[in-house]
Structure formats: structure tokens, C-alpha cells
Amino acid sequence: MCLGIPGQIVAITDEGRLLAMAEVSGVRREVNVACVAEGALEALVGQWALIHVGFAMSLIDEDEAAKTLEALRDLGEAQETLEQMAAGAAALEERA
Amino acid sequence: MCLGIPGQIVAITDEGRLLAMAEVSGVRREVNVACVAEGALEALVGQWALIHVGFAMSLIDEDEAAKTLEALRDLGEAQETLEQMAAGAAALEERA
Amino acid sequence: MALRDERVTLAHGGGGKAMRDLIEEVFTSVFQPPGMEDQARLSAEALTEPGAKLAFTTDSFVVTPLEFPGGDIGKIAVCGTVNDLAVGGARPLWLSAAFIIEEGTEIALLRRIVATMAREAEAAGVRIVTGDTKVVGRGGCDGVFVTTAGVGVIPPGRVMGAERVRPGDVAIVNGVLGDHGATILAARGDLSISSAIKSDCASLGHLMEAVIAAAPQARAARDLTRGGLASALNEIAEAAGCGIEISEADLPLRAEVVGTCEILGLDPLYLANEGRVVVFVPPEEAQAALTAMRAFAEGRDAVVIGQAVSAHAGQVRMKTALGGARIVDMLVGEQLPRIC
Amino acid sequence: MALRDERVTLAHGGGGKAMRDLIEEVFTSVFQPPGMEDQARLSAEALTEPGAKLAFTTDSFVVTPLEFPGGDIGKIAVCGTVNDLAVGGARPLWLSAAFIIEEGTEIALLRRIVATMAREAEAAGVRIVTGDTKVVGRGGCDGVFVTTAGVGVIPPGRVMGAERVRPGDVAIVNGVLGDHGATILAARGDLSISSAIKSDCASLGHLMEAVIAAAPQARAARDLTRGGLASALNEIAEAAGCGIEISEADLPLRAEVVGTCEILGLDPLYLANEGRVVVFVPPEEAQAALTAMRAFAEGRDAVVIGQAVSAHAGQVRMKTALGGARIVDMLVGEQLPRIC
Amino acid sequence: MKFASEFRDPKAAKALLVEIARVADEIGATREKPVHIMEVCGGHTHSIFRYGLDKLVHEGIEFIHGPGCPVCVLPRSRVDECIEIAERPGVIFTTFGDAMRVPGSKRSLLQSKADGADIRMVYSPLDALELARRNPEREVVFFGLGFETTTPSTALAIQQAAREGLTNFSVFCNHITVPEPIKALLDDPHMCLDGFIGPGHVSMVIGIHPYDFIARDYGKPLVVAGFEPTDLLQSVLMVLSQIAQGRAEVENQYARVVPEHGNRVSLAAIADVYERRPSFEWRGLGEIDASGLRIRPTYAAFDAEEKFGIGYATGQREVEEAEGCACGAVMTGRVKPVQCPQFGKGCTPEMPLGALMVSSEGACAAYWQYGGARAAAE
Amino acid sequence: MKFASEFRDPKAAKALLVEIARVADEIGATREKPVHIMEVCGGHTHSIFRYGLDKLVHEGIEFIHGPGCPVCVLPRSRVDECIEIAERPGVIFTTFGDAMRVPGSKRSLLQSKADGADIRMVYSPLDALELARRNPEREVVFFGLGFETTTPSTALAIQQAAREGLTNFSVFCNHITVPEPIKALLDDPHMCLDGFIGPGHVSMVIGIHPYDFIARDYGKPLVVAGFEPTDLLQSVLMVLSQIAQGRAEVENQYARVVPEHGNRVSLAAIADVYERRPSFEWRGLGEIDASGLRIRPTYAAFDAEEKFGIGYATGQREVEEAEGCACGAVMTGRVKPVQCPQFGKGCTPEMPLGALMVSSEGACAAYWQYGGARAAAE
Ligand code: SF4
Ligand code: SF4
């Protein structure tokens, strides 16, 4: 039971029942935001959350996401450099 | 609300609830015989009754039925005699 | 034997393997349609004859109960469409069969229905060449609905149509009236009546061919389904622009049908049939038509019930048994049992 | 205007005047079938050509809700049968339309459905020539069921069939996948999702004719209905006895369809379509087929999604976006929304 | 069919017709100055048209179709109340088939059913009782409708429900009585009736003496008649004979079914379960004193009026019939259906305006369906 | 899709694969002597097959598919109990779609529905709650199923029902926990696992520390992972790196979603509504101590076990799994699905014998559907 997906909170639909509209790639569904409602509900609008069985279970930390992506990018670049170096070395060898 | 039809009681189906099977031209339906159950229920079997909205409302009096039919027959015969007499008279007149 | 379920579930309608198993095991293994595409590809010499016409008709069948004395929904689904082709003068060739099935339907029941259809199609000389199944949730339909469409060929020069009936033409029916309607009323159980009647359900393709051969001037025919004889005659009277006169004394009715009607306050003229037809032929061909009909089991009790007249155009009248007359109008709505 | 009721009652199914009024006012006045008999009588020159074949197919349609963004049950009833004819290489000519109607259905809704059908039939160049209506009690069916059967003609010499697909043939679809299925899931309301997607519902008769003209060696085509692309490809792979390989990166999918699938844990490969077709053509005709498709609104987004291969016969495999591979099997039952 | 087909014998019918013609001539009845005989009962009207008796009898006999179809005389407001009950959540509303098409002020039961009410046709109140047994979580209401014929069956069903202690069964009581409207008709200054055919199945329950006042106080003959064609013809002959002989008596043509004093069990059940309403509304006739029955307080638990606080129980009832409807005049014999300005125009069986067009028992519907009246209207 | 498609980037995936291969070679992992990494969660299994990651990673990495599909580990007797509840009169039984096809000892919920039970698929326990509000005369039972991911949503629904005073809503609680079965696996003498991919959405609720014992007591690395392909590959790399560096820690690859200490509201709701069962039965694994939750007595009014006197509440439970099923061995990583003698023969997705073939999350079903495993079986 782990199918959770990131969705953006686009509106608060029922303050009393802690309901908000979430959007995933243009598809909307009302979700309960009890788990992520720490301050004013309105502050949630625009934020991204992990949606699971009709609940926003956790807010997505954009910084952490960026960090992860950056690590991936670094790894890719490092490899490219390595490859280029390997290719350069091979070329040098060939020339030699 | 007067669609009643003659049916024959062919069996008692539920003594307690006064139910019997009635038959009309080979078609059977269970009917309540409360209105016609004076003595032993079994005595109803074979009798004809007027069936209406699921109840046997009245037993049919075969003698009275016969009397009515006889009256009709008599009338028919009387008319035939009259016709014959009229025909005879006409014939006589013609011959005359 | 991939199909191990006893009842149809929604999985059998989902477009996947369960559906394919159901279709293959219950339907196509019995009907054996030609080819594997979702369309039948057919050649018929008769259709290429110049002047031949293609006849095309359809009906949905929704009877409750699905099985009843004398038949089941599959049988009437084949007979009904064969008959709609035949009464128009067409020779029935091919049927399609589309099933809408309620979740929870017993697969054994489906197999029985399919077997009846295959048997009836063979007897009628038609092939069930294409089909479809849909499964709806419980409560989404009443058990099983079957829709058949039929394709036939009308030989060159053959024209039958209600508008061709003219005064003097004789009306013949092929047997007793209302057996199907009375059977269904009893089989439903909610009116608590029972009798030994069976549905008259039958394919009339062969009979109609024989009638048309014997009475080549046959004007028109109608199968007597919903609305019964009365509705068919009214339609013909209206289309032909002439009157129709029938005689109560000549109407072939089984005692049990009369009894059912008396109990429920119904009129047998409006009861449904599934194997009855009224044919209009010119008087000089009436005897030949009757004789042709009577050679078939489903035409053994064929009789003349009346004729077309020039009076009261568009209207059907009946001479009552006592010599009176009454108009036999179209029914307004459903025939509802009366108590008074 | 004999029809004054706002809703269908059982009287409209009883075989009497109420039924005739309903049929005349709502159905035949719009479809204008030829003649007054309960069968259409049709002549088609194309059918008399030597070697021409008659194609015959049927489907029942049971969609909930009856009206949805991009269409209604009437539209898919016409498109579905037109497409079943077209993908087999037939030119669709005539349709039958049988309606099963629940007591209480709004007559205005019926009129809208019928109007859509007439419009769609005209656009597809077919005629609705015969039909039927049945009324069932409340709860007897879910609103309206429509069953269409279709007759078309396959020109002499034209043979299309899944078994003709051979390794190297290119698979083309005419547009984005799963719009219909995603639309219906949202329109049903019980999953409380909404989006701006519309059903892809469309008649593909003209498009198929153009494709076959442009790619005369076209091997086979399948409309992607229940079970989606995955089921159609599996059927073809099995019938052809070869493998099929598609590429995830090439699958045309709308963001909203992907979103719907992510939310519900569904796979878009199995979502239903009502205006999508996969066509297999030899590689040398692929470009011509694509160009022909793209000339139509319903083929604007046509793309190559894969090809037949000699490996893994009978099996469909997909190269994932990451370069991995997975088997795309037939679905087992219905696709059920997952939560995990 | 025993006790039925014997009474459809064409020869006997012919003999009766000849004799009727003889007596009619004897008393000088002509097309212009006919004898007006009212068959009170809709079932008789039905038989007359079904066998074409109106065409067969001497032209000096004119049948006047009385108010004896309980479906037809049901006022629109009462149908509205049926629908109100039927549409309550949890209710299964059961009714005889006839009543399904009767128009209320906006809709019929058939239309209400199409709109979603759970309305079911039954053949007998016992079927409704059985439904109540099988659906303990639902309230099953039976639409009690009809004259003295049907009244005892509803009473017996209520007694049975009480015995079984059912708490989810009730009757919406619309039972009415025959003698009272006849009295109302006889008191109408426009009345022009010469004799009556009495409803046989009503007398099967109540006997023949409740009609004594007609002969005694109004000097009109009444013959209690069966429903087969020779029954009707014989009864016509009996009425004519009384007229010819200057008699005014209550006679019983239908003795094979009708006991002089009615049915003991039925009468006891009626007395036990019902009491008379001060007055009851009839479609086309208005309020008639003491012409309706209601369920006694002892059986209030089975009284849908009480259970749902509806209709006469609330004292709030609006009465308004369709405009331009001549039903009242037709039922009092002043006007023939074809003479109604609405007949076949604003009022047809498909879209009945007045009550007499609704049930196939109704005079106008019977005219339309059987009578050649449609031809006349053309 | 934001926060999704970025993590499906083929270039990044390729870089990760290269790096994984490098580290795998470094530690000497080979096809013959692979590193065994268990992805505990069915969602991860699903992703692995959906993207073909098993084929893409270095051949020295072998994924072992863990017991983390709550549908798969549901014992047959529990499904039987669902059906028993669903078939009670008046019950609307609501469930996630996944659970519909799980075989009980005789039937699945899908078959029970076909047989007439009112079983409805919902997307959220809130949808079940809404059904209860709209059908006050019916008892709406929600099939509470799942790990810590789903557990709080059911708890919140019960709290909401209690606030509203609903009396017709209850939950058939089958919620289970992840750490306990991992402990059971680690205690298995046949265990041959080198590291774990931890379920990200479970940790989103409970945080990462409940897994500390794995590193501390068993010396195995665990990386809490997201569900996108690069998430998984990165986590594999992180596990490998720990192995290469001789570390055993709990790390968090999925920090964008998983807070170190989980979600406060969810944990509070869980603590309020549930207590631990002494033990709970897992399909293929048998009874595992303290691995299941039940509803606290304070919320007994919403506990279907209590309301219907069923299952653990009665103390009467028979446990008997299908014969010839290797599910336990597959779930403990001892055997691959294709090595099960039933795979593709007695056990297919059409007719699942064992639990792992039922849900598309199940290891055997995923093998069948995505994995080329069918080809292997041919
Ligand atoms: S025709 Fe209609 S309105 Fe006129 S009297 Fe008859 S029922 Fe009444
Ligand atoms: S193939 Fe079936 S029986 Fe074997 S381990 Fe997998 S699920 Fe269990």
C-alpha cells in the first residue's frame, strides 16, 4: 500500500473538514490535509505534497529534492569528465 | 373493481391460512377461501367459486345456474315454436 | 478449460484474459464464427443476383425469466430476428449476437442459452457469425440481454409490404394466439398463476418460404410479437389504407390462454407471441397458403381469421361471437392486469 | 407531438400506441430508416461486384455515465461499429441500432443520444437503417444500452487480418492513448477525480480508407477499445505468431492521462479508447500511412510506436524509457485502481 | 370455461334479443324516445362493449354507463396522495394494475414509478401482505380501491396482518360503496333513468336488499346481473318487463352467485375493519355523503392515512378537476361520451383528461376502444 | 509531472548504473555470487519491473522481493472473514481495488460480489465514510488494509466518524507494520540478505529510526528510498557503497518526502486509534509477534471485528494455506518466483494459488507481468 504521488495543493475546499484540492498533471482530486496542516490552511496553497489514499501525507521539501537532483547531476558530470578523460587518454595513446 | 370469474377449488393448500388452489381453464392460482369456508375445508374441493382479487368470494350455486340456463333454453324454444307457427301460418296463407 | 468460475464477474468484461476465456469457451466454441477478426466476412451468391436486395433487421431481447416453458431468451433472440427477416420476404442468412451480462450470472445458464441459440440457428438455417459480450455490475441489468441483428436476402422480384394489402385479401395466422405472453406471465411468478402452456417461440423462415412459394401473390406478413395480433393488424390496416375485419369465433385460442386472460382481465388479442405470424394473401391463394403452413409443425393450426375490407379504412373490427361488432384498437400502453 | 411524457414509462415498451409514438418521435423521425417494415431493404452496387465480401459486426454499449466530455453512448455506439468494420478493411454502409431503455429515462436525454448518433453516422458516411426499442423497469438496466450492428463491404482483393503481420512491419497509432478511459473514470464521479480530458471517441472509416489507399499492403488494424493498446497488440502478436516490440518513449500520452494513471495506479497501456487504431504496415509504406493519417483531425498525432519482430513470438515487449525491457502481457481481469 | 361459456351462447343471446325487441316495441321505446337503462358497474360497461351488445339490442334501449368504475371515480387529489405516499423513502406502494395510469393533478402512478418510486402491481391484497412479510425493513402500503366487491378482501388482509403482528403493512383506503351514488344520481334533477342493472359482484357481498330503496322510494326497477352477455341481456329483459308490467322491484338475475343476503364472512370483516366517512369525494360527482369507508381506529396501525398523516386524516384536501371535462354529465347519463367536447380531442386513452377515459372500464375509454365511438367522433 | 519525471531521467539513470557497476565490481559481486538486496516494499518491486531495472543493473546485484505488499501477505482466512462480513444483510463492504481479487479459501471478494454481496471499490477511507453518511440505514464497513502508509488515513477516518457520531461505520482492521517482519526475516537461519531498500512512504509516516535495529543489531545497511527509477538506483548505490565501505547505517535517499522523525499528526492518530495485537498472521510467513494493529477499545464502536464478532475478536481462527505454494520461501529470498514449482502452472494471475501472484505488487505477479519471467517459465 504505497502508491503515493506528488500533487500540488491548488485550493482549500473545506476549512472545517480540512479538505483541499490537489492537482497531478492537470487531474484534480479533493484530499484531506490533516497531516500537513500545521499553520494556516491557506499557506498550503501552491505547495506540493505526497498524496496517498485521499490524504496529503507529507509536504515535499523542494530543497531536498533539488539536492538529490544535484547529486545526480554531479554524478553524471563526473562520469562525463571521466569519459572525456578516458577518450582523451585513448586519443593520446592512439596518437602516440 | 368487479372482475370476478368462476374457478374450481381443486385442493386445499394451507389449512391454517385458509388457502386453496383454484383452477380456471387449466390455469391455477392460490386463493383465500375465508369467505366460503363454512364447514370442513376439504368439502370445498370440487366446488366452484367466484374468484376475485385472490379470494373465493362466493360459492356458485349449480342449481341456480341450471335454472337460469333452463329459462334461456325455454325462451329459445318458445321463440322457435313461435317462428315455426309463424312460418306455418305464412305457408298456409301462401297456399290459401 | 481456463474458465473455472461458476459465475460471471466483472473481470469477464474487462477486456483481458478472463474475457477472452469467457468468449472462447462459452460463445465462439459453440457458434464457431468464421475468422478471428471482430467482423465476419461473408460471401453469398444470392446477394450478387441482379435485383436481389439485402434485408437487415435487429431486436433486443429482455425477457424475464430468462428460461421459461418452451424456450429461453436465446431461442427468442434467434427466432425473433429470423422471423423479422422472413415476414418481409427475406431468406435469413446470418445473425449477430450481442450479450449484456449481469455480474453474478451463472456460467452454466449462459451455456444453456448459447446452446439453444446454436440449435435454433441450425434449425432455421442461419449462422451466428459475429458477436459481442459486455458485463455490467450487479443490478446493472436483469440477468442477460441478447441483441441479435439479422441479414438476409430478398430474391429478385419479391415484394412484400403492409401497404400492398387490398380489400378482399385473406388474413391467415399459423396457430393459436398468446401462448408466449401467457407463459411469460405465469413464469414470472409474481402473479402466482401456473398452467401447462408453453411459449409458441419458433423460427418461421422455412414456413414463410413455403407460404410464399405456395401463394406467390402473398401481400404482407407480420410476426405477432409485443402488442399481439391486434397491434399487427392495426399497423397493416393503417399502412394499407383499408379496413380489416376478423371474427372472434375464428380466433384460435387455447383454453389456458383464455383462462389466464379471464383471471387477469387481459385481452388475448394483445398478448405477445414469438412464433406466430399473420399473412395476407389474395383469396384465390388462401387455400394454398393454408395448406403450405399446415405442413409445418409450427403451422399445423393455421386458420383464416378474417380479411381486408374497403370499409372503415385504417381500422380493425371484430365480429363478436354473439354477432356484435367491436373495434380492435391499438393498445395505448402496456396491457396491465385489471381487477375490474 | 403525441409524446407528452418527460420520462420513459413502461407504457412506452408495451407494443402499443405509446411505444409507436416514442419510436416515431424520438427515433425514426431522426434516423429516417427506409420503408415501414421491420427490416431495411437495401441494394448496394458494391456488394454485387465479384469478389466483394460482406462484413458484419456488432457491439453492445453500456457506458456510465451516458454522457461524458467528448461524446455520449450514442456516439460510441456508432463509432465503435463503424470502426470494427473499418479496421477489417470494410467500407461501412449500414447500421442497426437497438435501444434498451430503463423506465424513468429522460426523453430529452434519448433525443440527445439519437441526435448524436445521426450526426456521427452522417459524418461517417453510414446510414442507420433499422432499429428496435425495449423498455425495462426501473433497475432493469443502467439508463440506456445501445447495441449496433454494422454491415459493410470489403472491396475485391482487399485482405486484412492480424495473421498477416510479419516481422519488420511497423505499428502506427493514430493519436494519444487512453483519453476515453481516463475521461470515463473521471466522469463516473465515484473516484472524485476531474480533469479537462475528453473522450477520443471518433469514427475512423474515412481515415482507414485513406490509410489503405496510401499503404495498400497494410496488413492489419485493430481499434483499441476495452483492454487498450496492450490487449490489441497481444491479440495481433498471437494471431501473427511473431513478437511485437514497442518503445515507451514513443507512446503518445497526454499529461492528464498519465496523471490519472498515477493517481489510481493504472497502466495507460490498458486504458480504453474509442477512436484509436493500431495499424501494421510494411516498413516501406509506413511513411505513406502516417502521412495519410495525419491528414485527418483524428490522425493528427499519428506516430510509429513499434514493430513486429521475429523474436519472442506471441509476446509484446516494451523498451522502457530507461532502456530496460518489460513484457506487456494481456490483462487478467478488469484493471482495478491500486493504492499500492 | 364452466359457468361462463354457457352464458355466452349465441342462440340464447339471439332469443333474448328478440324478446327484448318485442317488449321494447310493446312499451313504445324508439331511437328517439329510448328507455334509459343504467348499468351501474364498469364491468358491465366492459361486457356490453366487448360483446357489442349496445349495437345488438333494440334501438329503443339506451345504455347509460354509470359511475361504477372505482378507478374512474377516484379524484385527482387522491392520486396525488398515492404518489405522495409512494415517494416517501422506504415505501413499497402496491396497487392493482388498473390504477397505475389514472392521472393525478400532475402525474400518474406509472409516471411516479418512472420517476423512481417503488410502485408494484399486485393481483391481490394478499400479495401486498406477502411483500410486507418478505421486506420487514420496508413499509408496504396497499392501495385499497374498489366497491363492496373488493372491500372485504382488503379487510381480510388487514385482519391477517393484525393477527401476524405485522408493523410494516398499511392500507391507503379508498373503498367506496355503490348504493349512495345511485341515490345521488336519483336525486339529480336532470336524472332521466328508467331502470338499473345492478352490479352482481357487489351484491355477492352485500346481497340485493341494499337497493330496495330504489324500487320503493324512487319507483325504479333494478336487476342484479351477472357479467356474461346472456346475463346482461336477460337482465335488460327483466328491467323492461318490469317497466312493461308497471312493476318496480329489486330482482336477482345472478342467483347462481348472489345470495339474497350476501356473504356473512365478508360483511363481518367489513363491519370489523371499516366505518363510514361522513362524505367522500368522487371524480365528476363531487362529495357524496357516507359514500366512502375508512379504517376504524382499532386498526389505525394499518391505516396509511394515519401513518402518513395524509388526505382525509389531515382535513386538508383540495379538490379541483380538469377543466372542460364532461365526466359528471356522462356519469349521470345526461350526455354520451361522444358528446363531450373533449372526447377524442383533449381526452384520449393516451392522455386522458377525465376519469372515464382512464380505465378500460371507464365509459369513455370503453366507447373509444370498443364502441365504434371513435368512428363516430371522426 | 513535477517531483516525478525529474527522477526518471535516462541520463541520470545511466550514470547511476555505471556507478553501481563500478562499486559492484569493486566489491566483487558476480552473477554467481551476487549481492542480495531486498526491496521490502511491493511498490518498489513494481517500479523495478515497470522500468526493467532488474535487467539494467549490474549482474552482481540481485533484487529480493520482500513481504511489503499488504494485499499479498493477507492470509486466506482473513479474506474469508471479509466475505463473511460483506455477505451480512445490510452491509456495504468497501475496499481498495487491489484486494478484490485476493483468493480466500473458496472465493475472492470479486466473486462474492458476483454472488450478490454489496462490495464497492473506494479510493480512500474517506469515500467509505461518505457512503456511510449517505446510507444511514446500511452498515458501511471499510477494509482497513496496509502498512504504516495507510494506517493513519484509516485512523483519521475513524476519528472523523467518532466526531460526527456515525453509528453505521466500522473498519475491519488488517493494518500491519513493516519493521517486525523484517526482524522475522533477519532471524531466519536461511536468511542471505546483504542490505535493504526501505519503503519510503512508510518512513514518511514513521521516520527512519524504527529501522535502526537493522544496522545496529544485524549489521545490515538500509536505505529509505523513493519510488522513481533514479530513487531506486541511487538507493542501490547507497547500499552498495555502505557495503564497500564496511558501514551499516540507516540512510535516507528520499529526504524530499521523508522527515527523519516521520509525520506528527499521523503518528498521533495511529497512537490514538490503534494498539498492537500480540501477534498477527502473514500469508507465507505465519504468525509474527506484534506485527499487526487492532482498534483500541475506546473506538470499539468502529471496530468491525467487535461489531460482527469475527476473526481475532472471537479467538477462533483456522489457518491453512494452499498446498505446494513457495510464497514463504520467495518472500524470505530463498527462492525466486520462477523456481516455485507452481509458477505459471498451478499459479497464474488468472487463478492465483499463492498470495504473491495476486496483487500486481506481488513478486510473482510482477515477475509474470513485467519480468520476462514468463518467457523463462516457457
Ligand atoms: S371524453 Fe374525457 S373529459 Fe369527456 S367525459 Fe369522457 S373522460 Fe370526461
Ligand atoms: S508462483 Fe504462486 S505459489 Fe509459487 S511462490 Fe509465487 S505466488 Fe506462491
Ligand SMILES: [Mg+2]
Ligand atoms: Mg426488428
Ligand SMILES: [Mg+2]
Ligand atoms: Mg421483432
Ligand SMILES: [Mg+2]
Ligand atoms: Mg416483427
Ligand SMILES: [Mg+2]
Ligand atoms: Mg465487441
Ligand SMILES: [Mg+2]
Ligand atoms: Mg435488477
Ligand SMILES: [Mg+2]
Ligand atoms: Mg464487434
Ligand SMILES: [Mg+2]
Ligand atoms: Mg468493437
Ligand SMILES: [Mg+2]
Ligand atoms: Mg474492435
Ligand SMILES: [Mg+2]
Ligand atoms: Mg423490434
Ligand SMILES: [Mg+2]
Ligand atoms: Mg441499476
